[in-house]
Amino acid sequence: xxxxxxxxxxxxxxxxxxxxxxxxxxxxxxxxxxxxxxxxxxxxxxxxxxxxxxxxxxxxxxxxxxxxxxxxxxxxxxxxxxxxxxxxxxxxxxxxxxxxxxxxxxxxxxxxxxxxxxxxxxxxxxxxxxxxxxxx
Numbered sequence: 001x002x003x004x005x006x007x008x009x010x011x012x013x014x015x016x017x018x019x020x021x022x023x024x025x026x027x028x029x030x031x032x033x034x035x036x037x038x039x040x041x042x043x044x045x046x047x048x049x050x051x052x053x054x055x056x057x058x059x060x061x062x063x064x065x066x067x068x069x070x071x072x073x074x075x076x077x078x079x080x081x082x083x084x085x086x087x088x089x090x091x092x093x094x095x096x097x098x099x100x101x102x103x104x105x106x107x108x109x110x111x112x113x114x115x116x117x118x119x120x121x122x123x124x125x126x127x128x129x130x131x132x133x134x135x136x
Contacts, residue, residue: 008032068097
């Protein structure tokens with residue numbers, strides 16, 4: 001707290017020298033403390049939100065896996081369906097799973113992977129150009 005007081009006194013002196021005389025050490029100290037409290041609150045809130053979103057994603061993934069497993073067992077254990085019908089049902093289930101997998105994949109991760117892939121491609125193109133220059 002003593003270090004904060006010294007810093008605020010210094011900040012008040014600096015503010016007074018640039019013709020802002022109505023700042024006091026107590027005011028600067030209060031604003032600094034509130035700003036620090038707001039920053040910590042923001043950090044904790046964003047952490048809580050990230051954890052909550054992660055848990056919800058995992059819960060929905062688990063629900064999706066259970067539903068797909070239940071549908072798979074219903075399709076395979078149906079004694080009245082022919083082999084062709086069972087094959088078509090399993091193919092449809094696989095396509096639905098693929099579409100849901102692509103539709104629910106996180107965009108940020110995919111974009112990050114695309115940027116990484118593009119940078120690797122550029123690097124490889126540079127290496128190929130370097131090899132072409134060496135062979136000429």
